[in-house]
Amino acid sequence: MTRVAITGGAGFLGSHLCERLLADGVEVVCVDNFVTGRPENVEHLLASPRFRLVNRDVTEYLHVPGPVDAVLHFASPASPVDYYRLPVETLLVGSAGTHNALGLARAKGARFLLASTSEAYGDPKVHPQPESYWGNVNPVGPRSMYDEAKRYAEALTMAYRNSRGVDTGIVRIFNTYGPRMRADDGRAIPTFISQALRGEGITVAGDGSQTRSVCYVDDLIEGIVRLLWSDLPGPVNIGNPHELSILDTARLVRRLCGSDAPITFIPRPVDDPTVRQPDITLAHQRLGWTPKVAVDDGLARTIEWFSDQSVGAGQRRAA
Numbered sequence: 208m209t210r211v212a213i214t215g216g217a218g219f220l221g222s223h224l225c226e227r228l229l230a231d232g233v234e235v236v237c238v239d240n241f242v243t244g245r246p247e248n249v250e251h252l253l254a255s256p257r258f259r260l261v262n263r264d265v266t267e268y269l270h271v272p273g274p275v276d277a278v279l280h281f282a283s284p285a286s287p288v289d290y291y292r293l294p295v296e297t298l299l300v301g302s303a304g305t306h307n308a309l310g311l312a313r314a315k316g317a318r319f320l321l322a323s324t325s326e327a328y329g330d331p332k333v334h335p336q337p338e339s340y341w342g343n344v345n346p347v348g349p350r351s352m353y354d355e356a357k358r359y360a361e362a363l364t365m366a367y368r369n370s371r372g373v374d375t376g377i378v379r380i381f382n383t384y385g386p387r388m389r390a391d392d393g394r395a396i397p398t399f400i401s402q403a404l405r406g407e408g409i410t411v412a413g414d415g416s417q418t419r420s421v422c423y424v425d426d427l428i429e430g431i432v433r434l435l436w437s438d439l440p441g442p443v444n445i446g447n448p449h450e451l452s453i454l455d456t457a458r459l460v461r462r463l464c465g466s467d468a469p470i471t472f473i474p475r476p477v478d479d480p481t482v483r484q485p486d487i488t489l490a491h492q493r494l495g496w497t498p499k500v501a502v503d504d505g506l507a508r509t510i511e512w513f514s515d516q517s518v519g520a521g522q523r524r525a526a
Contacts, residue, residue, distance in 0.1 A: 208257075210234040212275050212317075214265045214308055215282030217244030219387050220322070220380070220424070222252075224279065227428050229255055236271050239282070240264045242296065243289050248387050266299045269307040275315040277435060280308040281322040283356065287476065288393030294352040301356025302363070309367045309375075318374045320435050321364045323442060325381040325483055326354045335420075335484035338379070338442050348478045361442065368440060378434050381446025381485045385424030385505065386512035396421065396506070399457050400513045403464035413475030415454025420484045422447035423505030426498035433494040446485035447498040463506050 211228060215221040216237030221244065225235050234257040237249055241262065252258045263269070265282045283300050284290040290297040305321065312319035328336045329344030344354050361377055368375040388394070390401040395412075402409045422445070430445035451459070457470055490496045 208232070208234050209276045210236070210274055211277040211279060212236040212238060212271045212311065213279045213281060214238045214269075214304065215244060215280075215322075217241060217246060217248050217260070218281060218285070219248070219389075220383065220427070221281040222248035222387055223385070223424050223428050224281065224431065225249055225252055225258065227432060229257055231432070233257070235259070236261060236275070238263050238265060238269070238271075242293065243284050245389075265304040265307055267307070269311050271311060271315075275311065275317045277318045277320065278308050278312040278315070279320045279322070279435065280305055280360075283322070284353070285324075286392040286394050287350070288391065290353040291349070297352045298356045301360045305360040305363050309364065309373060313367065313371055313373050318376065318435065319364065319367070320376045320378065320431070321360055323361050323377050323379045324353070324357045325379055325444070325446065325485065326350070327358050327361065327379055327442075329354060330478060330480045331482060334482050335448060335486040336444070337486040338444055338489055345478050349476070350478050374438075376434055376437070376439055377441035377443065378431055379442045379444050379485075380427065381444065382419045382421045382483065383424055383427045383446070384421055385509050388509070390513065395419065395453055395456060396460065396509065397513070399460040400464065400510055403461050403466040403468050404510070404514060406466060406468050408469045408471040409457045409461060410471055410473045411454055411457050412473055412479060414472065415457065416452055417475070417479060418450045418452050418482050418484065419456070420447055420450045421456070421502060422498055423500035423508070426500050430490055430494065430496045433496050434490075437494060439493055443490050443494070444485040444487055445490055445496070446487065447502075448484055448487055449502060450484045451502070459502070460506060460510070463503065463510055
């Protein structure tokens with residue numbers, strides 16, 4: 208039976224990966240220290256005899272007993288709220304954590320897959336962004352702890368591939384949304400949904416003209432799984448090229464929530480990218496992957512999940 212280890216497996220993306228791979232018949236070892244991940248994200252998987260949850264900090268020595276066919280390194284704070292709060296931890300999980308995860312893959316003769324990010328492109332001067340673009344990143348700016356952690360992790364991954372013979376892959380993940388996002392993680396879509404459902408003002412940074420290309424989580428996971436079981440080294444962009452302004456996204460969320468909450472404007476963060484859109488030619492040609500879920504449909508599913516969470520929280524408080 209195929210067996211994988213997933214660091215950050217109790218996070219938003221990690222938990223969806225655990226769920227998908229279990230559904231595919233894979234044995235999964237989920238490693239997380241719950242700094243930003245949540246036990247409840249994988250609680251429903253604990254009954255499976257093919258699932259094991261390990262509470263461990265991957266910046267320390269990483270050991271998994273028994274055979275491992277693949278190591279997926281998804282451990283990292285991934286939202287501005289989290290990496291601003293945990294700057295040193297973010298840099299360490301991208302450096303020492305990546306080193307330890309690569310060491311595990313090397314020891315087991317396993318394929319290694321790094322979860323990198325579209326932030327490797329910084330505030331891009333090329334649009335859309337192909338994998339060949341080197342990026343425009345501020346190495347000492349307020350977002351540098353995340354951007355540079357991921358860029359270093361990419362370099363370390365390639366060094367292990369080229370000098371130590373580890374079978375590696377790199378996925379550059381573009382903005383993704385869906386169930387299990389934290390309402391307070393600071394990213395636009397969960398913030399907009401939470402505000403709209405509460406009837407609060409929806410806060411848009413700057414004038415909202417900056418763009419993002421948002422991908423529903425199921426589509427992203429499909430792309431990641433295809434890359435995992437391929438021989439592509441990457442980096443490979445996985446994201447939805449359908450581009451929306453932040454203001455249009457806020458308006459769409461408000462409409463789908465059936466809300467009349469006002470849209471208000473707040474200062475735009477320093478180094479906030481002006482545009483973001485993946486060129487997914489490589490993923491389409493080599494993996495046969497394209498996103499399938501329309502943004503209205505994906506947002507409707509996500510809003511339903513957030514609404515159910517709010518109802519459940521209210522019932523627990525009442526009890």
